[in-house]
Amino acid sequence: MENFSNAQRAEVLTQALPYIKRYVGKVVVVKYGGNAMINEQLKKQVMEDLVLLWLIGVKVVLVHGGGPEINDLMNRLGKKAEFVDGLRITDKETVDIVEMVLAGKVNKSLVNLIQMNGGNAMGISGLDGRLIEAKMKDNRLGYVGEITKIHISPVKDLLEKGYIPVISTVGCDRKGNTYNINGDTAAAFIAGALSAERLIMMTDIDGVLKVKDDPSTLIPELTVEEAEKLKAEGVIAGGMIPKVDCCVEAINKGVKNVIIMDGRVPHSILMELLTDEGAGTMVTGGKK
Secondary structure: OOOOOHHHHHHHHHHHHHHHHHHOOOEEEEEEOHHHHOOHHHHHHHHHHHHHHHHOOOEEEEEEOOHHHHHHHHHHOOOOOOEEOOEEOEOHHHHHHHHHHHHHHHHHHHHHHHHHOOOOEEEEEOOHHHOEEEEEOOHHHEOEEEEEEEOOHHHHHHHHOOOEEEEEOEEEOOOOOEEEOOHHHHHHHHHHHOOOOEEEEEEOOOOOEOOOOOHHHEOOEEEHHHHHHHHHHOOOOOOHHHHHHHHHHHHHOOOOEEEEEEOOOOOHHHHHHHOOOOOOEEEEOOOO
């Protein structure tokens, strides 16, 4: 806004006011991870946007992944990453690496970045307070978890005390095992447990497209019913299927609506929440 006059700045803020009123005091869960986290300058900008939302009274919850960082450490340790149906095969050594990277390095770096930009954040993992309880999803995958229960009290406590909870997606069972949890799935379950106003899934794609790799065919809004139809028709296919399934899961658990957006676009969160323009594809429960 360097080239804006004071009057133009005031006009921008005035136009944002109705949207600010809509979200003040409401919970917005942001899923952030993967390739959307690689660019450090963009990561800083995303954290600035989250702090801005927090400062105007939005109850922000950040759920993060960190696949590229996990792959990087595994490569340095000479351990090859293997996948089945897009899910990481996670033996005991790998789940230790996942916990180290997600609950340690990535989580604390995001907390630090939020605080450096004026926010008040607290990092926790799915192990803390048994937040994400899980069981083994498939013996072929090893310690990849299927969520069985969310104990949401730790997150609510942090929100009530004015923190931005920053959650890494590792889970546990009652036998002391640690599990690697899909970040999109964890975000959907957490947003549902919080009855969030909105879940924002930040990815490295524009949203749901009618024609693969053609951003001009972006579908701005979908109902759950329409999403299921597009899956049956093959329009929603490949890696987009589990993302849309997570959106549907979140809606079914009580989230008002879910956005799939390109997290690489500067200020995409603010465009979605505080302007008419919006960003990405919105999935809703009701009929349009």
